[in-house]
Amino acid sequence: MKAVVVNCTLKASPEPSNTEQLARVVTSALEERGVTVTWFRLADLAIDHGVETSLSDQDQWPTVHDAIVAADILVIATPTWVGRPASYAQQALERLDAMISETRDDGQPLALGKVAGVVVTGNEDGAHHVISEISGGLVDIGFTIPGQAWTYWNRGPGPGPQYRETEEGHDWSRETGRTMADRLVEVSRALATAGV
Amino acid sequence: MKAVVVNCTLKASPEPSNTEQLARVVTSALEERGVTVTWFRLADLAIDHGVETSLSDQDQWPTVHDAIVAADILVIATPTWVGRPASYAQQALERLDAMISETRDDGQPLALGKVAGVVVTGNEDGAHHVISEISGGLVDIGFTIPGQAWTYWNRGPGPGPQYRETEEGHDWSRETGRTMADRLVEVSRALATAGV
Amino acid sequence: MKAVVVNCTLKASPEPSNTEQLARVVTSALEERGVTVTWFRLADLAIDHGVETSLSDQDQWPTVHDAIVAADILVIATPTWVGRPASYAQQALERLDAMISETRDDGQPLALGKVAGVVVTGNEDGAHHVISEISGGLVDIGFTIPGQAWTYWNRGPGPGPQYRETEEGHDWSRETGRTMADRLVEVSRALATAGV
Amino acid sequence: MKAVVVNCTLKASPEPSNTEQLARVVTSALEERGVTVTWFRLADLAIDHGVETSLSDQDQWPTVHDAIVAADILVIATPTWVGRPASYAQQALERLDAMISETRDDGQPLALGKVAGVVVTGNEDGAHHVISEISGGLVDIGFTIPGQAWTYWNRGPGPGPQYRETEEGHDWSRETGRTMADRLVEVSRALATAGV
Numbered sequence: 001m002k003a004v005v006v007n008c009t010l011k012a013s014p015e016p017s018n019t020e021q022l023a024r025v026v027t028s029a030l031e032e033r034g035v036t037v038t039w040f041r042l043a044d045l046a047i048d049h050g051v052e053t054s055l056s057d058q059d060q061w062p063t064v065h066d067a068i069v070a071a072d073i074l075v076i077a078t079p080t081w082v083g084r085p086a087s088y089a090q091q092a093l094e095r096l097d098a099m100i101s102e103t104r105d106d107g108q109p110l111a112l113g114k115v116a117g118v119v120v121t122g123n124e125d126g127a128h129h130v131i132s133e134i135s136g137g138l139v140d141i142g143f144t145i146p147g148q149a150w151t152y153w154n155r156g157p158g159p160g161p162q163y164r165e166t167e168e169g170h171d172w173s174r175e176t177g178r179t180m181a182d183r184l185v186e187v188s189r190a191l192a193t194a195g196v
Numbered sequence: 197m198k199a200v201v202v203n204c205t206l207k208a209s210p211e212p213s214n215t216e217q218l219a220r221v222v223t224s225a226l227e228e229r230g231v232t233v234t235w236f237r238l239a240d241l242a243i244d245h246g247v248e249t250s251l252s253d254q255d256q257w258p259t260v261h262d263a264i265v266a267a268d269i270l271v272i273a274t275p276t277w278v279g280r281p282a283s284y285a286q287q288a289l290e291r292l293d294a295m296i297s298e299t300r301d302d303g304q305p306l307a308l309g310k311v312a313g314v315v316v317t318g319n320e321d322g323a324h325h326v327i328s329e330i331s332g333g334l335v336d337i338g339f340t341i342p343g344q345a346w347t348y349w350n351r352g353p354g355p356g357p358q359y360r361e362t363e364e365g366h367d368w369s370r371e372t373g374r375t376m377a378d379r380l381v382e383v384s385r386a387l388a389t390a391g392v
Numbered sequence: 393m394k395a396v397v398v399n400c401t402l403k404a405s406p407e408p409s410n411t412e413q414l415a416r417v418v419t420s421a422l423e424e425r426g427v428t429v430t431w432f433r434l435a436d437l438a439i440d441h442g443v444e445t446s447l448s449d450q451d452q453w454p455t456v457h458d459a460i461v462a463a464d465i466l467v468i469a470t471p472t473w474v475g476r477p478a479s480y481a482q483q484a485l486e487r488l489d490a491m492i493s494e495t496r497d498d499g500q501p502l503a504l505g506k507v508a509g510v511v512v513t514g515n516e517d518g519a520h521h522v523i524s525e526i527s528g529g530l531v532d533i534g535f536t537i538p539g540q541a542w543t544y545w546n547r548g549p550g551p552g553p554q555y556r557e558t559e560e561g562h563d564w565s566r567e568t569g570r571t572m573a574d575r576l577v578e579v580s581r582a583l584a585t586a587g588v
Numbered sequence: 589m590k591a592v593v594v595n596c597t598l599k600a601s602p603e604p605s606n607t608e609q610l611a612r613v614v615t616s617a618l619e620e621r622g623v624t625v626t627w628f629r630l631a632d633l634a635i636d637h638g639v640e641t642s643l644s645d646q647d648q649w650p651t652v653h654d655a656i657v658a659a660d661i662l663v664i665a666t667p668t669w670v671g672r673p674a675s676y677a678q679q680a681l682e683r684l685d686a687m688i689s690e691t692r693d694d695g696q697p698l699a700l701g702k703v704a705g706v707v708v709t710g711n712e713d714g715a716h717h718v719i720s721e722i723s724g725g726l727v728d729i730g731f732t733i734p735g736q737a738w739t740y741w742n743r744g745p746g747p748g749p750q751y752r753e754t755e756e757g758h759d760w761s762r763e764t765g766r767t768m769a770d771r772l773v774e775v776s777r778a779l780a781t782a783g784v
Contacts, residue, residue, distance in 0.1 A: 010637040010638050010639065010682065011638075043637060049598045049631060049675060049676065050598050050599075051598065051669060081639060081678070081681070081682045081685060082520075082678075082681045082682065082684075082685055082725040082728055082729070083520025083521065083523075083524065083724065083725065083728065084520075084678060084681070084721060084725065085678070086678070086682070087637060087675045087676075087678040087679040087682055088637065088675075090669070090670075090672060090673070090674070090675040090678050091675040093669070093670045093672070094598065094669045094670065094674070094675055096670075097669065097670055109343070109344070111343055112343055112344075112379075114343075124520075125517050125518065125519045125520050125544065125546060125548070126517065126520045126521065127517045127548075127549070128332070128336070128474075128475025128476075128516075128517050128518045128521065129332075129475065129518065129520065129521035129524075131332055131335070131336075131475075132328050132329060132331070132332025132333070132475065132521075133328060133332075133672060135328070135331060135332055135335055135341070136324070136325075136327055136328025136329075136331055136332060136671065137328070137670040137671065137672065138343075139327070139331055139341050139342075139343055139344070139345065139346065140324070140327075140344075140346075140670055140671065141343070141670070142343035142344055143343050144340060144341065144342045144343050144383060145331070145335050145340065145341045146335075146340045147305070147307055147308055147310075147334075147335055147337070147338035147339050147340050148305070148308075148335070148336075148338055149335065150335065150336075152517065152548075152549055153548075153549045154517060154548050154549055155547075155548060155549075156517070156519075156544075156545075156546050156547060156548055156561065157519070157544055157545045157546055157547075157561045157564055157565050157568075158561070158564040158565075158568070169548065169549045169550070172549055172550040173549050173550075176549075176550070183308075186390065186392050187340060187387065187392060189390060190386040190387050190389065190390030190392050191383065191386050193386065193389065193390055194382065194385060194386030194389055194390070196382050196383060196386050206441040206442050206443065206486065207442075239441060245402045245435060245479060245480065246402050246403075247402065247473060277443060277482070277485070277486045277489065278482075278485045278486065278488075278489055278529040278532055278533070278716075279528065279529065279532065279716025279717065279719075279720065280482060280485070280525060280529065280716075281482070282482070282486070283441060283479045283480075283482040283483040283486055284441065284479075286473070286474075286476060286477070286478070286479040286482050287479040289473070289474045289476070290402065290473045290474065290478070290479055292474075293473060293474055320716075321713050321714065321715045321716050321740070321742060321744070322713065322716045322717065323713045323744070323745070324670075324671025324672075324712075324713050324714045324717065325671065325714065325716065325717035325720075327671075328671065328717075329476060332475065333474040333475065333476065336474055336475065337474070348713065348744075348745055349744075349745045350713060350744050350745055351743075351744060351745075352713070352715070352740075352741075352742050352743060352744055352757065353715070353740055353741045353742055353743075353757045353760055353761050353764075354757070354760040354761075354764070365744065365745045365746070368745050368746040369745050369746075372745075372746070501735070501736070503735055504735055504736075504771075506735075520724070520728070521724075523724055523727070523728075524720050524721060524723070524724025524725075525720060525724075527720070527723060527724055527727055527733070528716070528717075528719055528720025528721075528723055528724060529720070530735075531719070531723055531733050531734075531735055531736070531737065531738065532716070532719075532736075532738075533735070534735035534736055535735050536732060536733065536734045536735050536775060537723070537727050537732065537733045538727075538732045539697070539699055539700055539702075539726075539727055539729070539730035539731050539732050540697070540700075540727070540728075540730055541727065542727065542728075575700075578782065578784050579732060579779065579784060581782060582778040582779050582781065582782030582784050583775065583778050585778065585781065585782055586774065586777060586778030586781055586782070588774050588775060588778050
């Protein structure tokens with residue numbers, strides 16, 4: 001079983017990513033369950049704006065696209081900015097939009113049979129909305145969202161520390177992250193067995 | 197296989213419900229696939245406000261709750277008001293919230309293994325948002341949302357006719373509704389076979 | 393200057409309302425600035441479902457409606473349930489929807505010239521979204537939303553204490569609440585002076 | 589009085605922008621009322637990702653930022669993708685986030701006293717949500733949103749023509765756009781007179 005993580009932090013490497021750190025809880029749990037994980041950090045890549053799979057010679061989205069097509073599980077990991085998904089997350093949805101009209105050999109959309117989940121960090125409130133926005137977009141495109149296939153972390157009210165700056169609340173986010181990995185694996189396996 | 201439809205129209209019977217009419221496209225397709233369908237129209241019932249399963253002697257939510265617990269598939273059907281899900285849809289999410297802490301014999305949340313989808317009508321724009329809001333809430337509670345498990349109808353821009361007042365766009369909504377039924381049945385069957 | 397607060401807690405009196413407690417920070421600051429405040433707690437009233445101003449003999453919305461029409465400032469105060477505005481808040485938007493077609497003597501919508509803000513509490517994440525949902529709906533109907541006309545309180549991640557159960561974070565929410573009162577009063581006064 | 593339009597189409601010049609075309613209805617009405625309008629099309633500029641005003645030597649956001657600081661009115665114009673604001677709109681909110689801590693001589697946030705509105709086009713449903721998302725973000729940052737300060741255009745249900753490809757519904761969107769210009773000008777003038 002293969003998973004792809006798309007990290008939508010606004011910060012390029014080598015700056016540390018809070019979002020990556022929480023997503024690693026999920027990917028460690030996935031790896032313990034035998035899943036191979038491939039990471040993409042959009043801020044490190046040249047990603048064109050648009051709604052097609054390939055847009056220019058420099059555009060590196062096709063590599064991300066092909067990895068998602070080859071995978072069973074997609075994890076979108078994003079920070080929260082102004083209470084909403086990071087701009088890279090919306091850019092990923094826009095590029096994934098092209099998959100609605102890409103079909104498998106059986107004529108079904110490419111995303112059918114794939115499952116997806118969401119990881120959210122923030123230094124302020126917004127995670128439930130971010131999860132709904134991204135899950136709603138992915139369902140539109142054809143991904144299946146298993147129940148409880150999300151985890152999040154923030155502190156409130158008002159601006160506060162970042163994930164890496166405190167240990168508060170990490171236990172809850174980690175436990176929820178491990179549950180997320182369970183749900184992704186069990187629903188992915190069920191769909192594969194049933195030939196969905 | 198059993199399905200429950202919760203119709204969140206603001207209008208009590210016998211007023212005709214546009215939302216019911218579009219949802220019948222989905223339930224007809226479910227019935228063709230051997231699914232037994234039970235309907236609830238919240239405007240015809242006495243539903244208390246709150247976040248527990250049983251709230252008073254007059255409260256009729258427990259009947260809806262028990263039918264959902266016994267079902268494999270949940271369909272939330274709602275009109276769009278001020279661009280958002282009808283108040284009855286949010287009321288249903290609030291009551292379903294109690295299911296997070298209700299567990300099966302194996303200790304897992306009651307909603308695991310169940311799938312859900314959304315039907316939306318409107319005399320104005322808003323359906324994508326309504327689908328995301330309800331899907332996001334249901335994923336929180338533990339339901340799995342199959343890819344493309346939604347259909348909607350509206351006309352725009354600005355206020356326009358209701359579903360029953362025109363034939364425009366019905367073909368698209370019906371085809372999408374039949375796809376929704378396919379997705380609900382195939383993912384529900386996959387989860388049941390896998391014992392999720 | 394007159395203000396109306398619509399408290400959307402799901403709990404009827406005499407149960408204490410966390411949302412009321414945070415909203416009192418805002419109304420105290422409004423009263424210090426000479427504003428007369430009228431409160432409505434929807435859970436204590438019989439509010440019909442629908443999108444017209446008057447729906448039945450028992451319906452108590454017309455009293456709320458008339459107070460809003462007579463007021464300069466509207467405050468919607470709501471808890472967060474499943475990451476979204478309480479069902480009473482959506483019910484209030486649905487009833488306010490009728491005001492789009494109610495006009496003043498000069499032919500303009502009744503809500504023009506009125507300002508509005510949002511108070512949110514929660515035992516979990518969701519406030520930014522709740523503020524956007526309600527503000528967006530009110531702008532649709534014709535209310536003006538002054539910058540920073542909101543305050544919120546919650547703790548995260550995951551479920552946590554209620555507002556009345558801890559002092560954590562209250563300072564931030566109170567300061568934000570007093571800023572909200574300033575914004576509501578100064579923009580309301582500016583619109584009145586300009587005859588908007 | 590000065591206005592800035594930030595066009596968030598994903599397409600760079602010289603490709604025609606549907607969103608620009610609808611926004612021109614609003615800016616023509618603004619110009620008729622004596623407002624000077626400056627346009628930015630983010631797809632034509634090099635805009636860094638991040639939440640500060642200036643991020644690199646190539647970053648062209650500072651020019652946009654300075655024009656917004658000098659203006660009285662901000663119009664965010666965006667297409668709808670996967671039911672949500674275009675990624676450039678979220679990128680603009682992220683960059684504007686820095687304005688929360690930038691203050692005027694009187695110590696108040698830079699956005700206070702400024703008004704903002706939203707123009708939305710789409711080949712599918714989503715405008716109400718896009719308006720709420722952007723309005724909610726701008727209120728967070730300190731902009732005032734006048735009642736009815738929005739217009740939108742789309743056709744549904746399902747994917748359909750683009751704004752430039754049909755005349756259907758244009759009358760409604762144009763009339764709403766002219767109302768938007770009225771609201772922006774009258775509230776901006778009221779705030780200026782009152783010294784907000």
